[in-house]
Amino acid sequence: MAALRSQPLVAPDPPAELARPPLILNRRGTAWISGKVSGIAEGRAPRWWWAAFLPSAGLTALCFAMIAYLVSTGIGVWGLDCTVGWAWDITNFVFWIGIGHAGTLISAILFLLRQPWRTSISRAAEAMTLFAVICAAIFPVIHLGRPWDCWWLFPIPNANAIWPQFRSPLTWDVFAISTYFVVSLMFWYVGMIPDLATLRDRARTRARKLVYGLLAMGWTGSIRHWRHYEKACLLLAGLSTPLVLSVHSIVSFDFAASLLPGWHTTIFPPYFVAGAIFSGMAMVLTLLIPIRTLCGLEDVITVLHIDRMGKVLLAAGSMVGYAYAIEWFTARYSGSPHEIFAWENRAFGPYAWAYWTMLACNAISPQLLWLRRVRRSMAAVFLLSIAVNVGMWLERFVIIVTSLHRDFLPSSWSYFRPTLVDIGTLAGSLGLFLTLFLLFIRFLPMIAMAEIKGAAARSGARAHGDPDPPGGLSG
Amino acid sequence: MNAAPVLHGWLAEFATADQVQAAAGRVRQAGYTRWDVFAPWPIRGLDDAMGLRRSPVGWFVFAGGALGLAAGMAMVWFMNQHDYPLAVGGKPMFSTWFALPIAFELAILFGAMAAVLAMLALNRLPRWHHPLLQTPRFARATDDRFFLVIESADPQFAADRTRQFLESLECVHVEAVWEEGPCDT
Amino acid sequence: MPGVFPKWTNQLPLNIAAGLAIAGAAVAAGLGYYFTPKYTRVGYQPIQPVPYSHATHVEQLGMDCRYCHAGVERSWFAGLPDASRCMNCHHQVLAGDPRLAPVRDSMQTGAPVAWIQIHRTPDYVYFHHAAHIRRGVSCLHCHGRVDQFEEVRHDQPLSMSFCLECHRRPEAYLRPLDQVYNLGWNTDPARQNEQGRLLALTGDMRPPLSCSGCHR
Numbered sequence: 001m002a003a004l005r006s007q008p009l010v011a012p013d014p015p016a017e018l019a020r021p022p023l024i025l026n027r028r029g030t031a032w033i034s035g036k037v038s039g040i041a042e043g044r045a046p047r048w049w050w051a052a053f054l055p056s057a058g059l060t061a062l063c064f065a066m067i068a069y070l071v072s073t074g075i076g077v078w079g080l081d082c083t084v085g086w087a088w089d090i091t092n093f094v095f096w097i098g099i100g101h102a103g104t105l106i107s108a109i110l111f112l113l114r115q116p117w118r119t120s121i122s123r124a125a126e127a128m129t130l131f132a133v134i135c136a137a138i139f140p141v142i143h144l145g146r147p148w149d150c151w152w153l154f155p156i157p158n159a160n161a162i163w164p165q166f167r168s169p170l171t172w173d174v175f176a177i178s179t180y181f182v183v184s185l186m187f188w189y190v191g192m193i194p195d196l197a198t199l200r201d202r203a204r205t206r207a208r209k210l211v212y213g214l215l216a217m218g219w220t221g222s223i224r225h226w227r228h229y230e231k232a233c234l235l236l237a238g239l240s241t242p243l244v245l246s247v248h249s250i251v252s253f254d255f256a257a258s259l260l261p262g263w264h265t266t267i268f269p270p271y272f273v274a275g276a277i278f279s280g281m282a283m284v285l286t287l288l289i290p291i292r293t294l295c296g297l298e299d300v301i302t303v304l305h306i307d308r309m310g311k312v313l314l315a316a317g318s319m320v321g322y323a324y325a326i327e328w329f330t331a332r333y334s335g336s337p338h339e340i341f342a343w344e345n346r347a348f349g350p351y352a353w354a355y356w357t358m359l360a361c362n363a364i365s366p367q368l369l370w371l372r373r374v375r376r377s378m379a380a381v382f383l384l385s386i387a388v389n390v391g392m393w394l395e396r397f398v399i400i401v402t403s404l405h406r407d408f409l410p411s412s413w414s415y416f417r418p419t420l421v422d423i424g425t426l427a428g429s430l431g432l433f434l435t436l437f438l439l440f441i442r443f444l445p446m447i448a449m450a451e452i453k454g455a456a457a458r459s460g461a462r463a464h465g466d467p468d469p470p471g472g473l474s475g
Numbered sequence: 476m477n478a479a480p481v482l483h484g485w486l487a488e489f490a491t492a493d494q495v496q497a498a499a500g501r502v503r504q505a506g507y508t509r510w511d512v513f514a515p516w517p518i519r520g521l522d523d524a525m526g527l528r529r530s531p532v533g534w535f536v537f538a539g540g541a542l543g544l545a546a547g548m549a550m551v552w553f554m555n556q557h558d559y560p561l562a563v564g565g566k567p568m569f570s571t572w573f574a575l576p577i578a579f580e581l582a583i584l585f586g587a588m589a590a591v592l593a594m595l596a597l598n599r600l601p602r603w604h605h606p607l608l609q610t611p612r613f614a615r616a617t618d619d620r621f622f623l624v625i626e627s628a629d630p631q632f633a634a635d636r637t638r639q640f641l642e643s644l645e646c647v648h649v650e651a652v653w654e655e656g657p658c659d660t
Numbered sequence: 661m662p663g664v665f666p667k668w669t670n671q672l673p674l675n676i677a678a679g680l681a682i683a684g685a686a687v688a689a690g691l692g693y694y695f696t697p698k699y700t701r702v703g704y705q706p707i708q709p710v711p712y713s714h715a716t717h718v719e720q721l722g723m724d725c726r727y728c729h730a731g732v733e734r735s736w737f738a739g740l741p742d743a744s745r746c747m748n749c750h751h752q753v754l755a756g757d758p759r760l761a762p763v764r765d766s767m768q769t770g771a772p773v774a775w776i777q778i779h780r781t782p783d784y785v786y787f788h789h790a791a792h793i794r795r796g797v798s799c800l801h802c803h804g805r806v807d808q809f810e811e812v813r814h815d816q817p818l819s820m821s822f823c824l825e826c827h828r829r830p831e832a833y834l835r836p837l838d839q840v841y842n843l844g845w846n847t848d849p850a851r852q853n854e855q856g857r858l859l860a861l862t863g864d865m866r867p868p869l870s871c872s873g874c875h876r
Contacts, residue, residue: 157692158696160819167563167566178584218600223522235586453515457516562870604666611662
């Protein structure tokens with residue numbers, strides 16, 4: 001049989017400092033990966049899971065209670081007014097949508113860039129994307145005065161004979177967010193099919209066999225199936241990459257296509273996309289750093305992974321910092337008194353506290369990640385990721401509220417203060433997000449087992465001086 | 476349901492990807508046509524070794540994307556220009572510029588749906604019952620083992636000779652796979 | 661543990677797809693039929709305090725619409741007759757009829773008869789009766805053959821798409837001003853468009869299609 005294989009070219013071993021570090025530590029084999037990852041979804045829920053789940057579920061209940069109170073009483077229960085017509089609702093929306101960008105970045109863009117290390121974190125990041133988009137989708141709906149009419153946003157024939165008005169970026173947003181949710185859901189689910197089959201084949205009870213069997217759709221791992229499957233995944237990644245860029249560009253059009261100083265800027269689309277990737281990567285780190293320890297996944301999500309995500313965070317944070325600087329420059333350079341006022345009001349007006357906190361969290365604190373020691377310290381990266389989450393929320397708050405609260409008419413100037421309902425809804429949405437994520441790691445394969453096994457097998461072959469065979473499924 | 480079980484084929488188990496890849500080359504050389512390899516992850520180059528053609532999923536995605544783009548443009552034109560033109564902000568009733576975001580999103584949406592549906596249809600999935608899934612040893616096909624099946628439907632299939640042929644390959648184990656009823660759905 | 665799915669489950673995907681398609685079509689059709697004003701509003705016929713018959717008054721007695729709905733040519737509101745208008749005749753005709761007791765009470769106390777409103781445009785819609793009547797839109801188009809009703813009912817959907825039908829193609833509905841109150845007026849359908857176009861041209865009638873035409 002050896003005669004059938006072409007003789008591999010013998011490449012000289014790279015020097016030690018250039019050698020690719022292993023994706024999986026401690027020479028863990030494929031069976032160990034299946035057992036470890038499936039085990040998280042198979043055993044009894046550990047105590048830390050309940051300790052995290054119960055408060056999250058409580059916050060989710062708070063979220064629904066706040067929404068019920070809002071819908072039954074009216075928008076007046078929030079702190080917004082005629083001047084600040086968009087406040088926490090849209091801040092939360094943009095914040096969650098931004099969080100929802102890391103999953104596709106990791107799964108699609110890093111996939112196309114052939115970064116095999118993404119396999120350890122892609123599944124959890126995709127799930128996080130979905131849950132963040134669910135949280136995001138709540139806010140535009142409930143901020144409508146009449147949320148029950150939200151279906152008017154979709155082109156559904158109705159007795160009023162009216163259609164959505166497609167000259168408005170708000171209708172583009174409806175299409176962008178819905179498409180993003182559906183495509184992310186399909187990408188996530190299709191990627192999970194082989195792993196669901198693993199869970200099915202390991203199942204010991206009839207109920208688990210039935211549920212995972214239904215979800216796995218009868219996947220057998222046939223090479224004939226893998227061929228179409230790999231092509232479909234590649235194309236989904238190819239489609240998701242422009243999609244993820246378009247979604248936050250279109251979200252930024254909600255602001256940039258208006259005429260308000262502080263919003264009407266051509267820099268907004270790239271600036272928003274960078275910010276989205278920044279916040280999404282931070283949220284991935286916030287979730288995965290504790291989970292790798294709690295689930296004992298240090299050999300799969302290695303320090304190297306955290307290190308690399310830290311580098312992405314640093315790059316995205318620097319882009320966001322650059323955008324802050326350019327915002328200032330654009331305002332000054334425009335010579336428009338309104339633009340200059342909008343910027344100065346941001347930095348030195350009543351919301352200066354938000355602006356400078358945002359700047360410290362988003363532009364300055366990630367610079368620590370230049371240090372290898374910081375990137376490799378779990379505690380430091382975790383704290384930085386929390387700072388970035390806070391900073392990115394504040395960024396949206398600064399963009400939205402400081403641009404609105406100083407109207408062209410000084411008589412309508414106002415200062416937005418959140419009410420308890422505002423705060424409860426934000427905390428509740430965080431609870432909903434965590435609840436969904438905890439359910440996900442409890443019941444579904446949280447690491448892309450099949451992908452990581454394949455990537456490890458290939459990188460293992462490479463480490464032994466065995467180049468990739470030509471051709472290949474994913475070509 | 477209670478019809479006598481029929482032989483679905485012979486199942487050979489392999490420990491490594493290299494072994495199953497080498498075996499696949501041998502099976503193909505031997506001239507079998509109804510056979511398949513099962514692996515927990517896609518093995519590079521194995522589809523070439525099996526003589527499989529490129530997957531046509533891409534064409535479906537292209538068609539889906541083109542349809543989505545056209546549908547988006549047509550929808551915006553129909554709703555805002557044709558069926559109920561409403562003047563808003565001095566903008567034209569229709570322009571490809573403001574229809575583009577919608578058309579783009581729909582192109583992505585339809586393309587992605589086409590990718591998933593084409594993948595499922597070409598693979599004949601979902602297919603919850605399969606003789607292999609009734610075989611206990613086959614459970615490791617989604618874990619760490621590699622399998623090669625030559626089906627009894629193959630014109631060259633001969634119960635004993637095929638078994639001996641598989642045993643001559645570098646495999647761990649060979650066994651029969653049975654299926655209920657006379658023919659498969 | 662081997663697979664738990666019996667062989668017949670392999671036929672399920674197609675069945676499920678077909679079932680979903682049928683269910684989706686049924687839901688869409690059901691929503692379109694049962695959840696639009698054509699169903700939810702047409703046919704609404706509450707029991708009124710007085711069993712007033714338009715058929716008797718208009719068909720048999722030949723009364724004009726404007727005798728009771730006096731504001732229809734001048735106001736946004738067609739107007740309902742007060743009790744004194746009824747009593748012009750009914751102090752002699754059916755003077756002691758128990759069915760007319762609420763009208764007599766109203767006459768004495770001054771409190772209006774508690775008619776139940778049937779046709780109701782939403783607060784955010786500005787509808788002007790006179791603007792329509794004086795341009796040749798008949799009562800018929802929105803209220804149906806009210807001259808033949810024993811009891812008044814909601815005859816047309818009065819949804820926005822219903823309004824738009826006429827605002828987009830007034831020529832299909834406009835009639836000569838002297839035929840507006842003649843609900844039985846019949847013109848040759850072939851001639852209607854030609855005649856209607858002429859009426860629209862001579863009257864310079866361009867019904868608004870913009871939002872602010874009706875939502876002010």
